[in-house]
Amino acid sequence: MASGDTAAALPPDSAEALEAWCAHLAGQRGRSEHTVRAYRGDVIDLLSYAAARGIEDLHEVTLTLLRGWLAEQTARGLSRSSLARRAAAARGFTRWAHDRGLMPIDVGSRLASPRLARTLPTVLSTSEVDRLLDDAAHAAADEDPLAVRDHALLEMLYGTGIRVSELAAMDLDDIELSRRTVRVMGKGAKERMVPFGIPAERAILRWRDRGRPVLVNPRSGPALFLGARGGRIDVRTVRGVVGDIAGRVLADSTLSPHALRHSAATHVLEGGADLRAVQELLGHASLGSTQIYTHVSVERLRSVIEQAHPRA
Numbered sequence: 406m407a408s409g410d411t412a413a414a415l416p417p418d419s420a421e422a423l424e425a426w427c428a429h430l431a432g433q434r435g436r437s438e439h440t441v442r443a444y445r446g447d448v449i450d451l452l453s454y455a456a457a458r459g460i461e462d463l464h465e466v467t468l469t470l471l472r473g474w475l476a477e478q479t480a481r482g483l484s485r486s487s488l489a490r491r492a493a494a495a496r497g498f499t500r501w502a503h504d505r506g507l508m509p510i511d512v513g514s515r516l517a518s519p520r521l522a523r524t525l526p527t528v529l530s531t532s533e534v535d536r537l538l539d540d541a542a543h544a545a546a547d548e549d550p551l552a553v554r555d556h557a558l559l560e561m562l563y564g565t566g567i568r569v570s571e572l573a574a575m576d577l578d579d580i581e582l583s584r585r586t587v588r589v590m591g592k593g594a595k596e597r598m599v600p601f602g603i604p605a606e607r608a609i610l611r612w613r614d615r616g617r618p619v620l621v622n623p624r625s626g627p628a629l630f631l632g633a634r635g636g637r638i639d640v641r642t643v644r645g646v647v648g649d650i651a652g653r654v655l656a657d658s659t660l661s662p663h664a665l666r667h668s669a670a671t672h673v674l675e676g677g678a679d680l681r682a683v684q685e686l687l688g689h690a691s692l693g694s695t696q697i698y699t700h701v702s703v704e705r706l707r708s709v710i711e712q713a714h715p716r717a
Contacts, residue, residue, distance in 0.1 A: 416461035419452045426501050435594035447494035450474075463502055468512045471495055475516070485519045492518040527664040528671045533655060534563055538604070540654045545611070551633060553616030555646045557608040558630055558638075561587070562647070562662050564605035566669035566686050569643050569662035576627040577613070582606060591688035599686060 415423065427445050430436040436444070454474045455466055474495075478488055499513030529537075541556040561572060571589045579588040585606050586598045613629075620631045628637035643662055652658030666687070674683050 415449065415452050416456055419456070419461065419463065422463060422502060422505075422507055423448055423452065423498075425505075426498055429501060430497075437592070443490065444494040444497065447491045448498045450491070451495055451498070463507045464509060466499070466508065466512055468515055471499075471513060471516050489518040492516055527660070527667060529655075529660075529664060529668040531672060534665070534668055534672075536654045537650055538563065541650055542608075545608075548615060550616040550619040553608075553612050554620075554630060554638075555650065557605075557612035557616070558643060558646065559650065559665070560605040560608040561601065562643075562665040563669050564601040565589075565599045566666050566673070567599060568666060568688075569640050571688075572662075573630065573638050573640050573643060575629040577629050578627065580609060580613075580629065582610065589688065595688065597685065597688050 423445065426448070427441050430441045430444065431438070451471070451474050454477065455461075455470055458470070460466060460470065475488060475492060478491060483491075496513040496516055499508060499516075500511050502508040503511040538556075538559055541552075541559045544552040545556040558572060561567070562569070565587060567587075567589055568591070571591060574590060575587065581587070584600075585602070586600050589597050589599050591597060617629075617631060620633070620635050622635035624634070624636040625631055626637065630638040630643075632638045632642055647660055647662045647665070648658045651660035670683055670687055673686065674680070678686075
């Protein structure tokens, strides 16, 4: 059975456990609505797989069953990343169920995930970033409110290295201009303060004082960045802005806001910042997530050497 919202077809005890676990993820663990929805679908799929084999009591779920379920997903052609997420969802559910006394042992603790091939992120050169920001600044010169907004959000994305979802969620009072910092609510509802530079400060001031008032309406609320109709800007719109400007300047309309985050992290690291400082900047829970940028820097150095060294 494909994953989806089919919890009503599950055995009553399994369905009740599923909903309690999802409430735990959202309430106690601070998982996003998107993550809870994805994990919920994964565990529905697992419990449906078990029920189809006559297993309706969580006490009867075994490691062999979990492995058989993942093997079926593999046979269906799921990607490694999807398989890894499903394995993570299963492990999280069985750990929670064991802690609540619903399973005698945590059978998912020994469930392995497929190893993911780690690809290096897209990183722009500083000159490419300058071209993007210069183009956005030039477009904002005629005071069109959307162009002023686009310039400000690009400066913030690169100037802080924040996630696009974090930018869209910003409120006016999250910005502290006197200290040039912004309060960001990251993954897991973890708050952090992120500094930004003078160019971002100027762009934000211009947007706040001259661009935003043109678009603001009763739907705006406290949102810092607004869409064309005055409501809080959404992630899709920000992605479109970045893609449109990159298409004009770099002939790459597929460039994502995440590339600006990657670029900011790499440039800060190359400028001499400590890896743990970059971890704090990006809001990574694990230093391992930040270490990929050391590999990016090495690869960039290798590319320079290959092009410039006479004996490369």
